[in-house]
Amino acid sequence: MRKIAVLTSGGDAPGMNAGVRAVVRTAIYHGLEVVGIRRGYAGLLDGDVKPMPLESVGDIIQRGGTCLYTARCLEFLTEDGQRRGYERLTDLGVEGLIVFGGDGSFRGAQKLHQLGIKTIGVPSTIDNDIGACDANIGFDTAVQTAIDAIDKIRDTATSHERTYVIEVMGRSAGHIALAAGLAGGAESVLVPEVPYKLEDVVAKLQRGVARGKKHSIIVVAEGAGNGAEIGRYIEQHTGFDTRVTVLGHVQRGGAPSAADRVLASRLGAHAVELVMAGVSGHMAATKNGELTSVPFDEVFRAERKPSHAVYQLADILSI
Template structure:
């Protein structure tokens, strides 16, 4: 292992740059050459690969997004596309690859590893929907972004005595809604992992109104329904005046939190160590504050689960 590559793929997340920085500097510390693949798997197929030095990753640890850019690539899902990528890596003499991204990125990394090209996956997604790790890079920052918005929305909800529906991202996982809902004091949290009962929600809101509560915050994960659809359903059940805020892609942006910077640094370092150990087809993660690694096949065949204890607690505290 003399040369390694690093790429980011799929949706960007705060902390990806910190992970890139860790990969580059850890590799150089061990006398490896490092090459950045620009534009994800599309850039790999196109050969958009450049050597990175210490200075290439200077002053990026605090920046959101990814300096290597990202893209989705249908061609890389084919054997032909994968072979084109491998040929580009071989042309540069790159012996192993670190892939930072989510589920789709991991499928690409596994495909390369199965064809004899060692890849290590780093979980970079705000959705926190990857098995084998308690936290993914960007999740903590995204939750804090949502909390900042919720605090502002609560001010206007209080002033106008309204019920606000806040739609958050997360794909098919409810982690962002769950954590932000609990931290933001939401009265109701709607997540894909638990069915909701509109009659129960309406009854709770009406009881709160009767005892003098004039506003409410309801957190809705995009994997369940849209904020507008939920608001329509709620208005029909309660006659309450509602407003909807869809936070959208602002959740992906911004300077990463200290937690995400440290997490990304630890993940990037371990990924390089695994390649130096001659391993491929692995993905790093964190469990009980210990950095671990698992087989990519295991990760991709295991369904991510949320902590339903947090969901239960949120319902107990929002009476």
């Protein structure tokens, strides 16, 4: 193998830059040429490709977002788009492709694998919903961002004796909400995976006020309910002064945590080693702390749901 490419696709995640840096430097260490594909699969189809020498990844390990940019690409969902992507790579002389992203990005990588390009995926999503591995790049940072916000909001909630509903990201996965809710001491955590009744949330708030509690925090994943509607329901049924904060895309940005930098560096380097060894159609991963790889088919079948035991613990500790 002489030449590989790297791209970032789907939603950006803190740590992607650390991963790209690891790919480029590991590949060059082993004598490979590296090109970067900007704007994901859209950039691949458009030929938006640049050489990536050592200096191209200097001073990026601490930066959030992705230096290669990212974009959605509906055309790549089609057979014609996938064939064009394959032809672009072969015209460039690219023999291996490393893709940072989530489920959709990996499905695109699998199509290129089936067409004959050696592909390795690297799990990168703040939602932490890619299974068959210990963790996804970006999750740790996103949780810390949410906790920082919760801590600040708790200060003003205490000062004004208010109830706050904090909506975090997670359309179909409640990992951020559960981790941030537990670490932030929330009174209730609402996630898509666990059914709930707002009457129970209200009853819990009222029990807290009855024993002298002056403020409360409710953390809700966006896929579990609309924060504004939940806030109105609470205020209407309790009379408590209630405010709503939607954290939104602030959770995607910011400098990656040390944990995300280390994870991304390990997985990026491992992805290069895998593709050099002829492995293809796999995801680079850690399991029980050890580096490994998992076939895409197994990744697609795997489910990562929030731990029920952790959910119960959050409920117990918020009594």
